[in-house]
Amino acid sequence: MIRNILMSTFLSLKAHKLRVFLTMLGIIIGIASVVTIAALGEGIRQQTISLADSTNSNEVKIQYIMPMSEDPTYYEESTFAFSRVDMKRVQKTTGVTSILPEYGEGMGMGSSIETISADFNYFGQQSSLQLTPYSEDHTILYGRNLTAADANQDVIVLSHDVFDYGIMIDNPEDMIGQAISLNGYMYQVVGIKTPYDYDNMSLTGGGEDYLTASSSIVPRSSYNELTKYKPIVGLKIKFDENTDRYAATEGIIQELGETYPDEQGTFEEDRSNEEMQQEMETYMAGIVNFLMAITAISLLVGGIGVMNIMYVSVTERKREIGIRRAIGAKPRTILFQFILEAAFITFIGGLLGLVSGYGIAVLAGSFMDLKPVLTMQTILLSTSVSVLTGLFFGIMPAVNAAKMDPIKAIYH
Amino acid sequence: MEKTETTQPLIELINVTKTFKRGKQEVTILKGLDLKIYEGEFIMIMGKSGSGKTTLMNIIGFLDRISSGIYHFRGEDVSSLNENKKSDYRNAFFGFVFQQFFLIEALNVQQNVELPMVYKGVHQAKEKKAKAQHFLDLVGIGEKMKDKTTELSGGQQQRVAIARALVNDPLLIMADEPTGALDSETGKVIMDTLKQLNEEGKTIVMVTHDSDLTAYASRVIYMKDGCFEKEVTNV
Ligand SMILES: Nc1ncnc2c1ncn2[C@@H]1O[C@H](COP(=O)(O)OP(=O)(O)OP(=O)(O)O)[C@@H](O)[C@H]1O
Ligand SMILES: [Mg+2]
Numbered sequence: 001m002i003r004n005i006l007m008s009t010f011l012s013l014k015a016h017k018l019r020v021f022l023t024m025l026g027i028i029i030g031i032a033s034v035v036t037i038a039a040l041g042e043g044i045r046q047q048t049i050s051l052a053d054s055t056n057s058n059e060v061k062i063q064y065i066m067p068m069s070e071d072p073t074y075y076e077e078s079t080f081a082f083s084r085v086d087m088k089r090v091q092k093t094t095g096v097t098s099i100l101p102e103y104g105e106g107m108g109m110g111s112s113i114e115t116i117s118a119d120f121n122y123f124g125q126q127s128s129l130q131l132t133p134y135s136e137d138h139t140i141l142y143g144r145n146l147t148a149a150d151a152n153q154d155v156i157v158l159s160h161d162v163f164d165y166g167i168m169i170d171n172p173e174d175m176i177g178q179a180i181s182l183n184g185y186m187y188q189v190v191g192i193k194t195p196y197d198y199d200n201m202s203l204t205g206g207g208e209d210y211l212t213a214s215s216s217i218v219p220r221s222s223y224n225e226l227t228k229y230k231p232i233v234g235l236k237i238k239f240d241e242n243t244d245r246y247a248a249t250e251g252i253i254q255e256l257g258e259t260y261p262d263e264q265g266t267f268e269e270d271r272s273n274e275e276m277q278q279e280m281e282t283y284m285a286g287i288v289n290f291l292m293a294i295t296a297i298s299l300l301v302g303g304i305g306v307m308n309i310m311y312v313s314v315t316e317r318k319r320e321i322g323i324r325r326a327i328g329a330k331p332r333t334i335l336f337q338f339i340l341e342a343a344f345i346t347f348i349g350g351l352l353g354l355v356s357g358y359g360i361a362v363l364a365g366s367f368m369d370l371k372p373v374l375t376m377q378t379i380l381l382s383t384s385v386s387v388l389t390g391l392f393f394g395i396m397p398a399v400n401a402a403k404m405d406p407i408k409a410i411y412h
Numbered sequence: 413m414e415k416t417e418t419t420q421p422l423i424e425l426i427n428v429t430k431t432f433k434r435g436k437q438e439v440t441i442l443k444g445l446d447l448k449i450y451e452g453e454f455i456m457i458m459g460k461s462g463s464g465k466t467t468l469m470n471i472i473g474f475l476d477r478i479s480s481g482i483y484h485f486r487g488e489d490v491s492s493l494n495e496n497k498k499s500d501y502r503n504a505f506f507g508f509v510f511q512q513f514f515l516i517e518a519l520n521v522q523q524n525v526e527l528p529m530v531y532k533g534v535h536q537a538k539e540k541k542a543k544a545q546h547f548l549d550l551v552g553i554g555e556k557m558k559d560k561t562t563e564l565s566g567g568q569q570q571r572v573a574i575a576r577a578l579v580n581d582p583l584l585i586m587a588d589e590p591t592g593a594l595d596s597e598t599g600k601v602i603m604d605t606l607k608q609l610n611e612e613g614k615t616i617v618m619v620t621h622d623s624d625l626t627a628y629a630s631r632v633i634y635m636k637d638g639c640f641e642k643e644v645t646n647v
Contacts, residue, residue, distance in 0.1 A: 004530045015518030174495065323514045326475055328503020328531035330496050338511070406502075407475040410514065 005333060009340040019313055020345055025358075026309040026355070027349030027386050028356060030302025034382040035357025036364065037298055039372035041291035043365060043400075046373050049286055058239040060249045061270040062256070080263060081231030083119040083126060084184030090235060090252055096244030102234035104155065115215050116227055119180040125167050129182065132215035142160040143176040143191030150219050155260065156187040157181065157217040160195035183226065187218070207398035234270065266363065299382065302311070303389040310342060310393040315412075321401040322409030342394025349390070350383040357382075420487055421448040422584065422615055423472055428481035428606055430467055430638075432482065441467050443638040444481070449617065451583070454610045456626055457619045459635030465619045466511055469637070472617065474498045500616050500643050504533050509587035511619070513569045515561040515582030521548065521572050522629040528580040547575035550605060552598065566593035574602060578609070588619040593624070603628055 013020050064080040082101065091099050120129040134146045138157065144159055156179075163172050175189045196213045218226065237252065239245045247271050256267040321334055354374075361372035401409045430442035441464045449455060449472075457465050470476040471483065474490065483490040485501070486517045493501070507528075515524050525544040534540055550634075551571035553564075561569060570593045577585055585606065591599035599622075607628055610616050618629070626632045627646070634641040 002534070003535060008527075008530060011523055012518055031438055320516055320518065323516055324527070325499065326473075326502065326508060326510075326514065326533075327528045328580075330499040330531075333499075333531065334494075405476050407470045 004337050005340065007153055009320045009337050009344070012337065013128050013262060014339060016196060016313075019316075021346050023309045023313055024349035024352065026305045027302075027346055027390055028353040030298075030305045031350055031353025031386050032360060034295060034298045034302055034385075035354055035374070035378060036361045036372075037291070038295050038378040038382065039358055039361035039374045040365060040368075040370065041287075041295065042373040042375050042378065043361070043370045045284065045287060045291070047370065048287065050278070058243065058245050059236060060239075060245055060308060061234050061236050062249065062253060062267055063234045063270050064265050065268050066265045080265060081119055081128070081233065081379075082195075082235055083121060083232070084258065085121055085124075085126065086183075086259070087232070087235065089255070090237060093248065093252055093255075095248050096237055097240045098238045100236040100238075101232040102236055103230035104233035108411055114223070115211050118185070119184045119228055119231075120162070120167075121184075122167055122175075122178070126141060127162070127167065129162065129180075130211065130215040131223060131226060132212050133220045133298035134217050138150070138213075138217060139194040141194040142173045143189070145191055146217055146219060146295040150190070154185065154187045154222060155190045155219065156182070156222075157191035157193060158189055159193050159214050160215050164195075182218075187222070188289065193217070209275045224253060295381075299385050301384075303385055306346070306386050306390045307393040308389050310345075311397055314338065314394060314397040318397075318404075318409045318412040320402045321398065321407045322404070324411075325402070325406040326403075334402040335398055338398035339391070342386050342391050343387075346387040346390030346394070350387050353386070354383065419450060420624045421484075422451045422486060423447070423449040424482075424484040425471075425478075426470065426477045426482040426484075428483060429541070430464070430471060430476070431479040436600055441477075441638050442471070442478075445638075445640060446563040447633075447640070449615065451615050452610070452613060454607070454616045454628060454630045455618065455619075456629035456632045457617065457635060458621065458623065458632060459641070463554055463635040464638040465635055469588050469617065469619060474502055475507060475508075479489070503528060503580065505583040507580065507582035507585045507590070509570070509573045509585070509590045511592070513566075513587040515569055515572055515576075517562050519556075519561075521559050521561060521563070523565070524561060525576045525579055528576060532580055543579050544575070547578050548572070551575050552601060567595065567598060570594060571602070574605075582614070584615045584617065587616065587647070589619050589621065591620065591622065 064082070081104070087099050087101060090096060115130050115132045117128050118131055120127045134150070136145070138145055140157065141160065143157070147157060158172075158175065160172065163169060164237055167175075169175065171193055175192060178189050180189060181187070193216070196210065232272050237249070253267045253269070324334060325331075358372070358374050361374075364370075365372045401412070404412075417626045425445050425447040428442060428447075429440055431438050431440045433439075445468070447494075455578075457468065459465050462489070467476070471478055474493075477491070486638070488497075488594075502508075522541065522544050525548060526540045529540045529543065539591070545554060545557065548557060548571075551574050553568055553571050556564065556568060557570070563571060564572065572589065574590055577587065587606070590606070591602055594602060602617070603625060606616055606618070620626075626644075630646055632644045632646070
């Protein structure tokens with residue numbers, strides 16, 4: 001029986017080629033218009049999102065903020081810089097996928113004296129260090145001064161000040177031959193300078209003299225290299241999707257605070273991006289609502305088109321239904337035939353509508369420099385609405401006609 | 413042929429009426445008909461246009477329902493049959509030749525003739541084709557198997573309708589002016605075929621305007637304005 005019905009469905013579709021084509025055309029146009037609009041809309045949406053994405057996603061920036069001064073006219077420049085060690089430590093925090101330094105302006109600029117400051121690290125003891133390029137006029141307490149032969153070597157002569165604040169070590173002489181890190185690069189200590197004689201500080205030369213005198217010495221090449229260094233004033237941290245960035249950020253900030261208990265300032269998350277992101281989201285929501293309205297309208301129009309054409313085509317066939325019933329077709333046999341026909345028409349029509357809708361969207365997108373995006377949601381929504389209306393209005397009049405007395409159906 | 417009161421009639425109408433709504437008015441087309449049809453009869457219904465012949469045929473064939481009265485088909489009350497049962501009965505017991513033929517335009521000649529077999533559940537394409545061919549040959553248009561019905565003349569369409577009525581080997585053949593669109597020669601072929609079928613045991617109910625054909629019938633019923641005017645039994 002099923003085979004017979006399939007066969008007669010096929011025959012009926014074949015016999016009504018034009019009507020099948022027109023019905024399908026209605027569905028194709030309905031779905032295609034919805035798909036075109038939805039795909040273009042989704043394209044616009046995703047383009048905007050990816051624009052927004054480049055500034056946000058699960059990413060935070062942690063900054064060091066100086067404490068508010070009581071005198072509002074006085075603004076103290078932050079001297080704090082994050083070190084590579086900080087970065088490594090943060091990197092180890094669970095949920096962190098990547099970390100990028102944000103550089104500030106270099107230090108020690110705008111002065112005629114050649115000194116710069118660098119992050120100093122000796123087995124976890126951190127400090128910052130004043131550096132000056134190699135010259136002969138330094139007095140050495142332990143080890144040796146640099147020589148011309150040290151050019152291009154990663155060696156350093158430490159100022160004795162380092163041991164006054166910064167590094168806690170019983171016997172500074174033990175530092176000779178040790179490795180320290182400057183801005184994350186390893187240097188070997190070859191000498192330690194005689195402590196600066198503060199009592200005999202030249203009054204004319206002022207601070208300049210003091211600066212050079214209290215600086216540690218590196219070869220010229222290293223110095224030049226280090227002047228290119230810019231302090232890390234912020235850490236851009238990216239978390240994986242599963243991490244609650246707020247909690248994780250909190251943890252990192254707390255850890256930083258514990259690492260630098262003596263710093264006056266605080267570590268804070270930079271929220272300026274977030275505000276921008278929120279603005280973006282409001283804007284996006286507007287676009288999405290607008291698109292949803294348009295899609296809903298086209299869905300409605302498409303649905304009405306499908307409904308109309310299916311309804312008419314079944315109504316026109318009441319005579320045929322009556323005749324089939326007169327020669328022995330049961331109501332359910334008629335129904336089955338109409339379900340199959342409607343399913344076939346709407347399914348093929350839906351498929352073609354989807355393809356052509358996407359094609360039109362791609363074509364239109366190429367003029368607008370836009371990449372249309374076909375989402376599963378669009379596919380499901382557009383096809384289910386037209387297929388369901390198609391099926392409903394393809395079957396509903398047949399339900400009626402199939403139950404009628406044949407002669408009534410024939411002379412409907 | 414014989415009509416013994418003891419045997420159960422195939423069809424029994426008791427005081428049957430049929431009313432149609434025409435706008436707000438109700439028009440009674442069949443006015444209290446009593447009729448018994450026995451197996452093996454060849455009944456002809458005659459009467460003026462509009463007297464209700466087709467309406468009666470439709471009622472007998474379960475295509476339409478009565479407004480009042482009783483219709484027994486082989487002893488069963490038709491009003492108690494559901495649509496599925498009626499469909500099965502139509503398919504198994506009745507062969508219809510409609511006044512307007514009622515062929516399905518979407519299907520070709522062969523497919524039209526095969527349709528009653530499709531609904532009967534005949535699966536074999538070969539069997540269906542062979543039967544269609546046989547009955548189309550019988551009515552003289554065997555060569556039109558693959559033609560579209562819309563490209564046939566009225567007479568040819570009528571013969572397709574006759575072939576379709578015969579193909580399921582029904583108990584009853586209900587033919588509404590089966591020769592109306594035919595020339596007298598072809599008409600005679602059809603009448604001879606019906607006569608032959610009747611002699612093989614099929615019951616035939618036929619509507620005609622042609623009084624020359626009454627000789628084929630075992631009983632002729634004259635209708636007028638929805639009533640039976642008179643009845644003539646041929647011996
Ligand atoms: N569905 C209907 N609704 C309203 N009136 C109807 C309907 N069917 C038939 N009639 C009316 O019933 C009357 C009888 O019609 P019927 O078709 O039975 O006549 P008939 O005897 O077959 O005539 P003809 O010889 O022209 O075929 C006519 O007046 C017709 O208009
Ligand atoms: Mg008539």
